Amino acid sequence: MKIIVCIKQVPDSAAKVVVEGGKVSWGDAPLVINPWDEYAVEAALQQKEALGGTVTAISIGGESAKEAIKHALAMGADDAILISDPALANLDTQAAAQVLAAAIRKAGGVDMAFFGRQAIDGDSGITPSQTARLLGWPALTLSAVIKVDGGNVRVERAIEEGRQIVTAKLPAVFSLVKDFGEPRYPSFMGIRKASRAEIPAWSLGDLGMVAPATVISWPEVMNPPSREVTCEVIGGGSPQEIAEKLADKILAEKIL
Amino acid sequence: MKTWVYVDHFKGQVLPASWEAIGAGKTLGTVTALVFGSGVEALAKTAFTYGADEVFLADDPALADYRSEAYASTLSSLAAEHKPDAILFPTTTRCREMAGMVAMDLKTGVMVDVTALELQGDRIVATRPIYAGKLLTKETCSASPQIATLRGRAFPKPAADTGKSGTPTKVAAKVEALTNVEGYATTEGGVSLIDAGVIVSGGRGVSNNPTLTPPGGLDEKQTEIWRAQQGFALVKDLAAVLGAAVGASRAAVDAGYVPYMHQVGQTGKVVSPDLYIACGISGAIQHLAGMRTSKMIVAINKDAEAPIFKVARYGVVGDLYQIIPALTAAFKSKLGK
Amino acid sequence: MDFDLTQEHTMVQKMVRDFATKEVAPVIKEFDRKQEAIPWMLPRMGELGILGICFPVCYGGQGMDYISLGLACEELEAVDTALRVVMSVHVGLCGMTLLQWGTEEQKQEFLIPLAKGEKFGCGAFTEPGMGSDVAAMRTHAKRDGNHYILNGEKMWISLASKADFAMITVRTDPNPARPTDGLTTFLVNLHSPGVTRGDIHGKLGVRAGSTGWINFQDVRVPVANRIGEEGEGFKITMSAFDSGRYTVGAGATGLIRAALESSVKYARERTTFGKPIGEHQMIQEKIAKMAQDHEIARLLYLQVGWMKNQGRRSTLQTTYCKKFATEASFEAANQAIQIHGAYGFSDEYDMERYLRNAKGAVIYEGSSEIQVLIQAGYALGERKDKALRCELPAYDAEAWQK
Numbered sequence: 001m002k003i004i005v006c007i008k009q010v011p012d013s014a015a016k017v018v019v020e021g022g023k024v025s026w027g028d029a030p031l032v033i034n035p036w037d038e039y040a041v042e043a044a045l046q047q048k049e050a051l052g053g054t055v056t057a058i059s060i061g062g063e064s065a066k067e068a069i070k071h072a073l074a075m076g077a078d079d080a081i082l083i084s085d086p087a088l089a090n091l092d093t094q095a096a097a098q099v100l101a102a103a104i105r106k107a108g109g110v111d112m113a114f115f116g117r118q119a120i121d122g123d124s125g126i127t128p129s130q131t132a133r134l135l136g137w138p139a140l141t142l143s144a145v146i147k148v149d150g151g152n153v154r155v156e157r158a159i160e161e162g163r164q165i166v167t168a169k170l171p172a173v174f175s176l177v178k179d180f181g182e183p184r185y186p187s188f189m190g191i192r193k194a195s196r197a198e199i200p201a202w203s204l205g206d207l208g209m210v211a212p213a214t215v216i217s218w219p220e221v222m223n224p225p226s227r228e229v230t231c232e233v234i235g236g237g238s239p240q241e242i243a244e245k246l247a248d249k250i251l252a253e254k255i256l
Numbered sequence: 257m258k259t260w261v262y263v264d265h266f267k268g269q270v271l272p273a274s275w276e277a278i279g280a281g282k283t284l285g286t287v288t289a290l291v292f293g294s295g296v297e298a299l300a301k302t303a304f305t306y307g308a309d310e311v312f313l314a315d316d317p318a319l320a321d322y323r324s325e326a327y328a329s330t331l332s333s334l335a336a337e338h339k340p341d342a343i344l345f346p347t348t349t350r351c352r353e354m355a356g357m358v359a360m361d362l363k364t365g366v367m368v369d370v371t372a373l374e375l376q377g378d379r380i381v382a383t384r385p386i387y388a389g390k391l392l393t394k395e396t397c398s399a400s401p402q403i404a405t406l407r408g409r410a411f412p413k414p415a416a417d418t419g420k421s422g423t424p425t426k427v428a429a430k431v432e433a434l435t436n437v438e439g440y441a442t443t444e445g446g447v448s449l450i451d452a453g454v455i456v457s458g459g460r461g462v463s464n465n466p467t468l469t470p471p472g473g474l475d476e477k478q479t480e481i482w483r484a485q486q487g488f489a490l491v492k493d494l495a496a497v498l499g500a501a502v503g504a505s506r507a508a509v510d511a512g513y514v515p516y517m518h519q520v521g522q523t524g525k526v527v528s529p530d531l532y533i534a535c536g537i538s539g540a541i542q543h544l545a546g547m548r549t550s551k552m553i554v555a556i557n558k559d560a561e562a563p564i565f566k567v568a569r570y571g572v573v574g575d576l577y578q579i580i581p582a583l584t585a586a587f588k589s590k591l592g593k
Numbered sequence: 594m595d596f597d598l599t600q601e602h603t604m605v606q607k608m609v610r611d612f613a614t615k616e617v618a619p620v621i622k623e624f625d626r627k628q629e630a631i632p633w634m635l636p637r638m639g640e641l642g643i644l645g646i647c648f649p650v651c652y653g654g655q656g657m658d659y660i661s662l663g664l665a666c667e668e669l670e671a672v673d674t675a676l677r678v679v680m681s682v683h684v685g686l687c688g689m690t691l692l693q694w695g696t697e698e699q700k701q702e703f704l705i706p707l708a709k710g711e712k713f714g715c716g717a718f719t720e721p722g723m724g725s726d727v728a729a730m731r732t733h734a735k736r737d738g739n740h741y742i743l744n745g746e747k748m749w750i751s752l753a754s755k756a757d758f759a760m761i762t763v764r765t766d767p768n769p770a771r772p773t774d775g776l777t778t779f780l781v782n783l784h785s786p787g788v789t790r791g792d793i794h795g796k797l798g799v800r801a802g803s804t805g806w807i808n809f810q811d812v813r814v815p816v817a818n819r820i821g822e823e824g825e826g827f828k829i830t831m832s833a834f835d836s837g838r839y840t841v842g843a844g845a846t847g848l849i850r851a852a853l854e855s856s857v858k859y860a861r862e863r864t865t866f867g868k869p870i871g872e873h874q875m876i877q878e879k880i881a882k883m884a885q886d887h888e889i890a891r892l893l894y895l896q897v898g899w900m901k902n903q904g905r906r907s908t909l910q911t912t913y914c915k916k917f918a919t920e921a922s923f924e925a926a927n928q929a930i931q932i933h934g935a936y937g938f939s940d941e942y943d944m945e946r947y948l949r950n951a952k953g954a955v956i957y958e959g960s961s962e963i964q965v966l967i968q969a970g971y972a973l974g975e976r977k978d979k980a981l982r983c984e985l986p987a988y989d990a991e992a993w994q995k
Contacts, residue, residue, distance in 0.1 A: 120388055162443050165439050191608065216395055218394070220394040221391055224390070251409065253552060256530075522942060
């Protein structure tokens with residue numbers, strides 16, 4: 001079973017992210033492997049343990065993306081590929097999907113392509129299905145349970161209404177939720193191996209493609225409107241009236 | 257602008273955010289609603305009542321269960337033929353995927369989980385949260401059609417006008433099959449505190465209801481716990497309506513009202529939900545340490561001087577035994593539950 | 594001179610930190626209150642390879658260096674001292690002594706299961722009547738054919754009731770020329786007939802740590818379990834302390850950091866007289882001292898780790914590291930309580946646990962006073978390092994990772 005896990009390097013989720021001079025800044029908070037991708041690596045390692053085979057981590061980025069890759073190697077991934085090219089600096093999900101699909105094709109013989117359910121910077125969660133569409137593979141997003149049997153796979157997908165049980169033939173693209181269990185710690189042996197690993201880099205030329213066009217842009221990034229520090233006390237003639245007012249205020253904030 | 261709006265549904269029920277998307281589409285221009293499935297003609301007719309000018313209906317047994325490849329292909333081939341300016345979806349698990357795939361087919365892009373829309377000339381400018389809501393961005397899509405998924409309850413739901421009706425236009429379904437749906441299952445378990453987007457918490461004040469008559473034969477401590485459990489029952493009802501997790505202050509846990517797993521605070525869990533409703537909680541610093549970073553805090557407490565009001569966005573000074581049930585009822589009706 | 598941690602070291606730090614904060618931190622207060630050891634702690638640390646971190650792979654270890662040991666201790670004690678105590682006795686007093694003084698047969702038979710975490714070890718030197726004055730120990734052993742017969746009692750032994758083996762020093766010559774002569778070290782199997790042990794409760798600190806006594810009644814210890822020669826016991830014990838003390842100093846550095854981080858967080862949240870207390874100068878002074886002391890303690894233990902990696906004797910630097918870090922950690926915890934006010938006085942917050950834990954470290958593994966005497970000895974030229982028959986092996990990445 002040849003498994004590829006697509007990982008992304010993002011600012012630590014605890015980082016204070018603000019807009020400075022029109023640009024997103026996270027100060028000196030470290031860049032880490034996208035937390036959802038860590039769960040995807042764990043799921044991939046579990047599949048490898050059950051079925052045999054290899055796990056390869058791939059990531060699009062510059063030198064700093066190597067840290068996320070090394071973490072995946074230290075957890076137990078067999079090898080890794082960095083896709084690096086100056087033309088890949090600002091990608092939207094559509095462009096990223098094109099690059100990842102090309103890399104998966106170039107890697108060859110891939111049975112399962114794993115993704116975390118979303119990246120905590122862009123928060124869009126559509127790259128997995130877009131990559132599947134380009135490859136012409138089944139998109140088994142939000143998989144909570146994966147059972148492989150020969151060339152077939154059966155998954156339980158986590159949808160709003162509970163679980164949807166879907167079967168398909170491999171190769172397929174999966175995005176994973178948390179149900180596979182907490183990601184394992186890197187072993188010490190894994191840490192040694194990872195810190196010494198030479199990670200091959202593929203450029204756009206290696207993928208046989210030109211820079212994909214990006215159609216989504218962020219002309220403006222803002223800090224959210226600062227919330228009032230003063231408390232607005234809701235009064236009214238009856239509990240029902242107060243409750244109605246309060247419920248309306250809460251719903252107006254669009255967080256439910 | 258000619259906007260298409262995809263109506264998402266599951267087991268015959270439309271997800272209300274689809275109607276909100278129709279409302280949003282109408283602010284941009286005309287709306288064609290899309291209904292795909294099997295035996296879903298009634299849903300197609302309902303789309304007219306929410307303001308759709310036109311409805312495309314792809315009704316085919318092969319579409320009985322949502323499958324991304326078939327639904328995306330159906331939509332993409334229709335869009336390639338009719339060339340809408342924009343396609344809106346509600347942000348749901350199905351629609352995120354479908355929108356993404358359609359964008360790849362049509363060589364355009366998706367603005368995901370949008371909370372506000374403006375039109376600048378013929379470009380949609382979509383506001384959406386990024387970095388887990390720590391920042392907002394105004395996105396644009398330079399290709400056509402401009403595709404967006406809209407966050408539920410971010411846009412007003414239009415009132416249904418049963419006077420409006422129309423005849424859906426039947427369109428062909430693309431029935432390609434890369435996947436097969438075997439069935440569905442429900443999932444057990446309440447919402448975990450750490451992951452919860454909404455938390456309703458009870459504190460010491462939850463036991464404070466002198467008007468209730470406890471059953472006979474209880475000593476003072478047992479009576480207090482009985483009272484508190486009545487109060488926590490109200491907290492749990494509100495949490496159920498909001499799909500929220502139930503939390504508690506240390507005082508409530510120490511007093512034996514709820515088990516330790518619900519404790520929020522310095523000891524106990526540190527949470528960061530979008531909405532934290534504190535009922536009968538005074539707001540001492542060690543509780544605040546556990547919920548201070550909540551995006552919005554709402555406090556209900558009898559004591560106007562309680563420190564919790566200093567960190568709350570909205571507060572009610574009143575009897576939680578009256579306010580919480582009223583709030584539960586208000587949300588029930590407004591959320592259509 | 595490169596003061597940066599390697600990528601390997603940073604990953605080790607993160608791994609141990611993640612384990613301690615995700616698995617132990619949520620439950621530690623409960624066990625500390627109950628004065629009980631966390632039952633799964635030892636097996637889990639063994640499973641993760643932490644108990645064998647700085648032993649060669651061929652001896653069942655993880656092949657990492659002595660700096661990694663220090664880094665692990667800092668991360669463990671930042672959550673609770675009980676975690677680091679395990680490293681001090683299992684790895685420091687027991688395992689590293691075997692690595693330094695054991696024969697090849699002994700390393701094969703005993704070090705491998707210890708490094709793999711299949712068996713647990715401890716160090717038994719202190720007695721009810723003897724702590725600092727090691728030469729005055731009363732537990733004794735007498736040669737009898739292929740065995741020694743052991744009698745006596747050791748007390749204040751971490752992991753006494755949990756360990757499988759104890760590295761123990763006893764008197765074998767009742768009439769030595771000098772008091773430090775006539776001591777011999779053994780690795781005793783604590784499941785042997787004649788061994789009884791029990792837990793000691795009511796400690797001020799390290800309450801989630803297992804501390805106890807071990808009593809020996811005519812315990813037969815095979816000659817094969819004798820470490821080194823008869824009469825080398827004092828030197829071996831001092832070597833054991835060099836290893837144990839290093840882990841104590843590195844661990845205390847973690848305690849300083851924990852006190853510092855909690856204090857910074859609290860100082861930003863708590864307001865008095867109209868502003869966060871972090872803006873008041875007297876609070877700032879306390880926090881600045883903690884930050885400075887953390888940096889100093891850190892540099893001291895990293896230097897010791899580096900020296901051990903080189904195969905260099907580091908007794909003096911280890912005493913600097915141990916004395917400075919443990920005393921600074923007690924003061925840091927003390928000031929952290931002060932910063933937290935009444936909340937610091939309550940077990941709602943961790944500060945009071947840090948203080949109770951920190952007090953132990955200035956007493957055990959060589960009290961602060963003993964450290965002073967050693968340092969004075971070196972400074973005045975009274976004390977010089979003589980070559981030992983067996984030195985702690987230098988770190989050899991290639992050989993250790995085969």
